[in-house]
Amino acid sequence: MTDHITLEALDADGAIQEAAHRVDPAGTATRSDFFRKAAIGGGALVAGGVVFGGLPALALGAPSKKQDVAILNYALTLEYLETEFYRQARAGAGLRGETARFARVAGAHEAAHVAAIRKVLGSAAVAKPTFDFGPTVQSQGAFQKTAIAVEDLGVSAYAGQGPRLKQLPVIQAALAIHSVEARHAAWIRSIVGQNPAPAAFDPARNMAQVLKVAGGFIAS
């Protein structure tokens, strides 16, 4: 088994790349051109870069291509958070055994998600915020508890936005990521001796609910 995940492996059927082209229905502009226009059309929301703290202000309504861009940036911010969490934990938590392997593999997956979403968004991708995970990335036990929370949050965040997406390729890409987040959540639960699948139904969380949980990790 290889732990190295590439964009090609994640987007085997081209769904993510296709999504980039679908948002340009005329097919005349380049992807970056289109997103630039969409950002200008959508006001400062996308053009200025959606930082996590501004998410509750997002007025999300009926699915639209413009809304897909906003949701992809929201997903990107979560993926930034997860990637940075694993990076810092691997550097400073003294991870051992299966936990270390989990952090390495899950971290690689999250980095691949970041790369894939950034590729779709092109110039409309938001910048990476600064994160402060405090002591949660300084010991193995704290890392494990936080990893469960972060992965559960990721799963529920994708579930919360899935029905708001408009374009099928974006939905397919989101589902491809969503199930991997669920596998991470089950894996780390198994490592610490918790039930990997504790409920028959998982809740979906909207942006405000996700922010309430994760906002404390975002320094700026």
Added chain:
Amino acid sequence: MFDISPIQIIIVLAIALLIFGPKRLPEMGRNLGKGIRDFKGGITGEPDPAPVTQAQAGAVEEIPSAEALIKDAAQPEPVGADERTPTAV
């Protein structure tokens, strides 16, 4: 009470088939059967099948906030508490 012969039943069914057609007739039969079951249940006081409750489905766990996780992580950790033997599911 009603003296109905099998021939009469067949005639009634044939008329019903002509009126409602072969597609709607099975559906009507199902609805009739469901109605009879519900009626019997109402008389005997038998409750409807209960939907899957939250408790049966498994309680949805609240995700601790970042602040709570950071606060918890600041507490001293018991030795050997981070690698446990997985429990049976």
